Amino acid sequence: MELAVVIPTFNRLPITKQCIDSLRANKSRNDLIIICDSSSTDGTQSIQGFYDNLIFIDVGPGAWWSAAVNVGAQRAVQMGCKSILVLNDDLNFNYDLINSLLESSKNHPDSIISASQEANSKIFLGSIYPGFFKRTQHIYQELALSKKTSLEVETTNGSCLLIPSTVFKKIGYFDEVQCPHLYGDTQFQLRALRDGIKIICDLTTRVIQQPNTNYIERLSISSMFVAPGSPLKISAYWAFCNALFGSKARAFFLGAWHHYYFLRQTLKVCILKGLGDFNFSRLFRNHYED
Structure with a gap:
């Protein structure tokens, strides 16, 4: 076939x-x-x-x-x-x-x-x-x-x-x-x-x-780091970094830009989550896109 x-x-x-x-x-x-x-x-x-x-x-x-x-x-x-x-x-x-x-x-x-x-x-x-x-x-x-x-x-x-x-x-x-x-x-x-x-x-x-489903609006601040559909799921982020750099040690030390961007997005989400009524999908149209 x-x-x-x-x-x-x-x-x-x-x-x-x-x-x-x-x-x-x-x-x-x-x-x-x-x-x-x-x-x-x-x-x-x-x-x-x-x-x-x-x-x-x-x-x-x-x-x-x-x-x-x-x-x-x-x-x-x-x-x-x-x-x-x-x-x-x-x-x-x-x-x-x-x-x-x-x-x-x-x-x-x-x-x-x-x-x-x-x-x-x-x-x-x-x-x-x-x-x-x-x-x-x-x-x-x-x-x-x-x-x-x-x-x-x-x-x-x-x-x-x-x-x-x-x-x-x-x-x-x-x-x-x-x-x-x-x-x-x-x-x-x-x-x-x-x-x-x-x-x-x-x-x-x-x-x-077509328009993306925005899962993050349904999540609390505490769950957005572990929920399967969250762009801020920590294990998924580290799996990406490990695959990109080839090892956990290289990912930790050489992934400075990626870590900075991830932390910046995390801070934005936490602030905007507190403000409410925000289209979070604009933050995550593509991974690591401003």
């Missing part, structure tokens, strides 16, 4: 159906779709009756992004799929998404391929971590198309990732223990990078992110 699409979801049946409809709009393809649902209560289970070549898995109420994706990816690997497309359902994209990503993978075999992501009149391509202290540098492109068709980065947005099954066999799956939600995609890519696997952003393929 060439490919399986793994879609994690929770309580957003209309959005999930829209995503599947966009995939099925390409009549020349009928790829296996694996829905990994965290025990939704909005009738998401009924989606099984709407589409053929679809596997529905209830991954349990405690499964966040990383755990849900892992269940689907493991099933796809067991079924002999050559590639797995990890796809968030809250994306708008062209019906030819899969063909474009597969075409890019022919030019970059054994690499992780991502679509570029449109947000705020810019195109986000990915991030690199240059220099001794590996300070994050986000790479954007203006809306006009570049002459290049692809760009090698160090990490990119995990909402649309084409991953060869050989990558999972080589480095394992997403770290659902330390990075249950945010940082899960970034830490996985950094591990892949350290194992010699390239991360490629396909500039010819584009997805558009």
Whole structure:
């Protein structure tokens, strides 16, 4: 089997159906779709009756992004799929998404391929971590198309990732223990990078992110450092740093810029949390973005 699409979801049946409809709009393809649902209560289970070549898995109420994706990816690997497309359902994209990503993978075999992501009149391509202290540098492109068709980065947005099954066999799956939600995609890519696997952003393929779910507004100050969906979850932050620097000691001493930024964001959140009624998602549109 060439490919399986793994879609994690929770309580957003209309959005999930829209995503599947966009995939099925390409009549020349009928790829296996694996829905990994965290025990939704909005009738998401009924989606099984709407589409053929679809596997529905209830991954349990405690499964966040990383755990849900892992269940689907493991099933796809067991079924002999050559590639797995990890796809968030809250994306708008062209019906030819899969063909474009597969075409890019022919030019970059054994690499992780991502679509570029449109947000705020810019195109986000990915991030690199240059220099001794590996300070994050986000790479954007203006809306006009570049002459290049692809760009090698160090990490990119995990909402649309084409991953060869050989990558999972080589480095394992997403770290659902330390990075249950945010940082899960970034830490996985950094591990892949350290194992010699390239991360490629396909500039010819584009997805558009729908408004993000803002989990942090639901959290108290005490829980935001341990809650699975929090961008300030400490274990997830350290897992990212360890993967970036290669060891805990190097992460502690050389990660000064990252530690400063994390502490600055933490202070902002605590102050703004006390003020109330604030759109916290603006702080966390991308990891470490001002």
